[in-house]
Amino acid sequence: MSAQHKIGSGFGHDSTADDVLAGIDLTGKLAIVTGGYSGLGLETSKALAGAGAHVVVPARRPDAAREVLAGIAEVDELDLGDLDSVRSFADRFLASGRSIDIVIDNAAIMACPETRVGPGWEAQFATNHLGHFALVNRLWPAIAADGGARVVSVSSSAHRRSDIRWDDLEFRLGYDKWEAYGQAKTANVLFAVQLDALGKDSGVRAFALHPGGILTPLQRHLPREEMVGYGWIDEDGNPTGAGFKSPEQGAATQVWAATSPQLAELGGVFCEDCEVAEVSEDGPTGVRPYAIDPAAAQRLWTVSARLTGVDAFGLG
Template sequence: MNAQHKLGSGFGHDTTADDVLTGIDLTGKLAIVTGGYSGLGLETTKALAKAGAHVVVPARRPEVAREAVGELAEVDELDLGDLDSVQAFADRFLASGRSIDILIDNAAIMACPETRVGPGWEAQFATNHLGHFALVNRLWPALTANGGGRVVSVSSTGHRRSDIRWDDLEFRLGYEKWQAYGQAKTANVLFAVQLDALGKDSGVRAYALHPGGILTPLQRHLPKQEMVDLGWIDADGNLLSPHFKTPEQGAATQVWAATSPRLDEVGGVFLEDCDVAEVSTDDAPGVRPYAIDPTSAERLWTVSAQLTGVNAFG
């Protein structure tokens, strides 16, 4: 049965993170939000904390994070582009003996100049996908400890820019920043598809999503003129696109994915505007078929496990 169809959630484009948490009490729940100190991540941290959750924010810049979140969240150090850092954070967390109810893979980089991390991996694929892949697998004991948690993989409509480049994952044959971003965002979706398939018997459900277009620090690598040419802003930096959201609206879908009772029996799906998205092969909203293909999802999991040396199901 194909679950990739709208549920009729009652929410939409303009819904905020606080809206979707109306009537939901997260007291006693623990949530981890990577990059939860900037942009959508910060709004997600604020909303979850306001609803009573204890939020842990792993950050590449912990001092900046502590200044941003104040008393809202617990901050620890994590560089997703460094697998030793991922392991160190996971080891520290597991040593605390706590369980995880919500893990939101929110941190990302977008359209950066060609950058290599680790053993020479392309940075967007490594940071946005492989780092989170290793993190979730290393934290698996905590995700299953209390009957199972939810894992939310923040993707993007950018997944439409590229399927997985199986013959050149690392862009050794020529780098194009938007295609590299697209591949990483497709990987985020496929990761959720396979994680849900592997984890649902342990009570862990996984989701991927497009948060919407939002101007945040994610655009830090984009020249202003490029954003003007894309029609996002005018020459004075004012927002032009009527489709863009505020950060509070942009955080809504990932918070909905993490908490909505409507998703209790549904997993491995792609979400947008606080609902399950439809499959789309044209310019209409929705998810591309290749991004939710279970065969590709299983293949990417195998490749990712080989690259990172981490697999909770191996």
């Protein structure tokens, strides 16, 4: 029987990161939050640090991150679109001899113009998925060191826009920025499914999630007229409401997935609104079946290991 069903968490759309952390003491825990210096990542870093965790933020713009996170988190350099940068960060961290209790793969790019990175990879798939895949695999010795760790893959409702395009992962046959984002977000879910299957015997559980609609710097690539057309903002650039969450509410589900004792016996599930989501074939909420398919998750892992040359489990 699938674990992909609501559990009655008691939290919901309006819950904040601080709400879900009430009564949880993270003293002595170490959390890594990619992109943890702006938008949802910043609120996540602040909430985890406020609960006592030592937060490490690997950042593409480390100077900007240090300015924002002074007194809140440790900052290091990492560009997820550059596998050499991923390796360098992981090597530096592993050399510190510390174990990891929480990894939140939060950093992302969205709906950008066609961009190629590395050996010509489509940038959204490369940054949002392959970079995090390589990062977690390289950090695996520290993640599995003490057992009880959680890895949280921040996906999106946009996973409903596209399954994995197995015959054209890199959009060589024509680029669509939203389909590319959707594929990357589906990859984020499948990554959590397979990582959980591989890691649970070591005490490591993985989760994926949709944080909700939030206006953050993630929208940096979208023209104002496009966001007006979607009804997200008015002609003056002001948010229209439109069901959006605040950043504090948007960070809640990833913080809940990373820390909640309600999920102690679960893993490999997709969450939204601080709750395990239901499977949905075509509805406006829930997770699509293709995004949690174990065979697809295993296939994507094999492909990702081949592309990145990294696989902590030796399965690629």
